[in-house]
Amino acid sequence: MFSKIRKFLGPKKLAEGNKIVVNCEKLETRVALLENGSLEEYTVERSNDENIVGSIFKGIVRNIEPGLNAMFVDIGLEKNAFLHFWDAIPEALDSSLEEIQRNGGKNRSKSQQGGGGKGKGRHKKKRIQSKDIPNLYPVGSEVLVQVTKGPIGTKGPRITTNISLPGRYMVLMPRNDQLGISRKIDDPKERARLRKIMSEKLTIPDKMGVILRTVSAGQKVRYFVRDLAILLDQWDEIEEEAANSKAPACVFREPDLIERTVRDFLTDEIDEVLCDDSEAAERMKELIGIISRRSKKRIQFFETPVPIFEKLGIQRQIDDAFFRQVWLPSGGYLVIDETEALIAIDVNTGRAKNQDKMILQTNLEAAEAVARQLRLRNIGGLVVIDFIDMRARRDQMAVYKVMRERLKKDKAKTQVTQISQLGLMEMTRQRLHESLNITINEPCHYCQGRGMIKSAESMSVELQRKLKGILAKNENQKELIVIVHPDVMERLRTHDGELFVELERRYNARLTFRSDATYYREQVVVADARTQKEIRD
Secondary structure, eight states, X not given: OHHHHHHHHOSSOTTSSEEEEEEEOSSEEEEEEEETTEEEEEEEEETTOOOOTTOEEEEEEEEEEGGGTEEEEEOSSSSOEEEXXXXXXXXXXXXXXXXXXXXXXXXXXXXXXXOOSTTTTOOOOOXXXXXXXXXXXXXXXXXXXXXXXXXXXXXXXXXESOOOEEOSSEEEETTOXXXXXXTTOXXXXXXHHHHHIIIIIOOOOTXXXXXXXXXXXXXXXXXXXXXXXXXXXXXXXXXXXXXXXXXXXXXXOOOOHHHHHHHHTOOTXXXXXXXXXXXXHHXXXXXXXXXXXXXXXXXXXXXXXXXXXXXXXXXXXXXHHTSSEEEOTTSOEEEEEEOSSOXXXXXXXXXXXXXXXXXXXXXXXXXXXXXXXXXXXXXXXXXXXXXXXXXXXXXXXXXXXXXXXXXTTOSSOEEEOOOOTTSEEEEEEOOOSOOHHXXXXXXXXXXXXXXXXXXXXXXXXXXXXXXXXXXXXXXXXXXXXXXXXXXXXXXXXXXXXXXXXXXXXXXXXXXXXXXXXXXXXXXXEEEEXXXXXXXXX
């Protein structure tokens, strides 16, 4: 009865709460994360895409480059994977995690359990350094690695021996014995509760580590126990597959977008999940049901003859978000340019009045918009933001704080610096995949990715130069046919006709001009009028 009423009324208002909308089509799957109706994250996975980030391979060391402090490992792909020596050393927990000591309960290590007197039963393990790596992994040796960054441009994938298996509430590190809690959980009482759970309630094998994710806050112990059991079973399967596979081979494939969405995004903060494919909706219910049966109710099959993104107004937000120019509420705007070296973002006042308060307001809006755009476009690497100049240091700090606060929502690792004296803010964002701009688009065939084409005047100048060269080199070719774009032809007819008449007189030649609307503006063909063959430089 309630399901029929719900179907009649449709989903909750789009502007209320947090929602995940899943669009499944033959060639691609799209997932949108909405916060109170605003598109915050957008992920696309094509059916022919091979997402290898997170996948585990049994590889063979092909060559070692001491000058780069790295080695290249064959994992069965077209290009060998890059393994830096530091990525082959057991890593320490980063600053975003609080390390928990194994000091009692079920997680006490063997050396600690056997200790009586001071130092008794404890053997300090020799610390592995980068200089030891070539001896540990000589050329021809097999190594189990995980992809941390997919192939980008001409570069092969980047890998690590520090394997991690993400679960719903925790991340299992089967080759690292450290325990940690995400620092994004800022409630002291909750952190103390989680520390107690890790040290007393979870049976974590020796030489393995666990990190509790942000979504673990407030969850019951049984969820952690179940999640850990699933991850340990998964690791057993990976080890068995690795033992029975001949290198190079993939021994674990990172799940597809549907499963990753359930694992990483379907948290307690999500009020509703709408999916336009019944099979995908049922699959999501099965996946989440393993961890929480209650969460299955939030997943709904949304049947509509109109594409779901268009029906819910998401497509319009996507189209608006991916322009080079992004407008701000105050009338200012951002200009976002992706280059090989960095991402440049310029903040402009636009229609906003040039006053101190208005400048601050525009920059605050820009900080929020930049943080959102980085997530939406999946932009990674070095980002430089040129804010509108602010004289007061307190205004600069206000913008910096807004940026820091908004970046907390980003699952990718980020580092941001304060605004410099030049009005620039520099930051880095973890880049795991190509940006959406590069994934969805390809360089323009006409401008070769420059984003600009030559003017009709420039084409006229170059054409005169080209014809001079042809007529000077070939005395027998005096009758030429020149085919150009209509814009260039209009320029020749209205402005530069006399120049080409003079060219004919000087070289005693005859030039015939034609326009072709199928040509792009920079395309020019010069042919011999007698043979009709194109003359190339």
